[in-house]
Amino acid sequence: MDAYFAWAKQKYSQVTHNSTIGKALAYSINQEEYLRVFLSDGNVPMDNNYAEQAIRPFTIGRKNFVMIESSNGAKASAILYSLVETAKANMINTFEYFNLLLTEIPQHMDDKDLRFIDDLLPWSPRVQKECPSRHKKS
Structure with missing residues (x-):
């Protein structure tokens, strides 16, 4: 990756900056910090x-x-x-998830406190338990 950025910086000095290739090189050079994130965080896909x-x-x-x-x-x-x-x-059963949302949300229509929504997020333990996917890998 270091070789690419060295090459890009060298080529950028040789092309017209308003050309398509010049704009592409400038973009990649300016985004270097973000393009390198996957190298330091294994959770970020390449x-x-x-x-x-x-x-x-x-x-x-x-x-x-x-x-x-x-x-x-x-x-x-x-x-x-x-x-x-x-x-x-999030590997949950979509039908069961919609069923849960459509039965649970109407019960809270007058609530001022919206913290109940946290329990309805796809990654919440409740949803993971109540809406397991048939395709989930063990």
């Missing part, structure tokens, strides 16, 4: 393939979304996709 794969159904389906005629419909769709993909990422 690429974003997982995120790309997670949004693929959404991007493929967007041609079908022309039927969403309002910004509220688009917002609702985005929220649902986000909930589904977050449930899948």
Whole structure:
């Protein structure tokens, strides 16, 4: 990685800074600190393939979304996709998770204290226990 940044800095001095390649080199040089994070933190993936794969159904389906005629419909769709993909990422049963959300949230509609939401997050012990995935690896 050090060799890349040395090469990029050398090449950047040789190209027009407003050119496409100049802008690309400048971007990578300016983002060096962030691009190196995965080297010091093993929890940070080297690429974003997982995120790309997670949004693929959404991007493929967007041609079908022309039927969403309002910004509220688009917002609702985005929220649902986000909930589904977050449930899948946390290896919980999506159907059971929605069932839990749709039975639990209405019971708190008048609550001023929203701390109950913490128990409904996909990584909470409660959700992990009540919504186990059939595909979870032991």
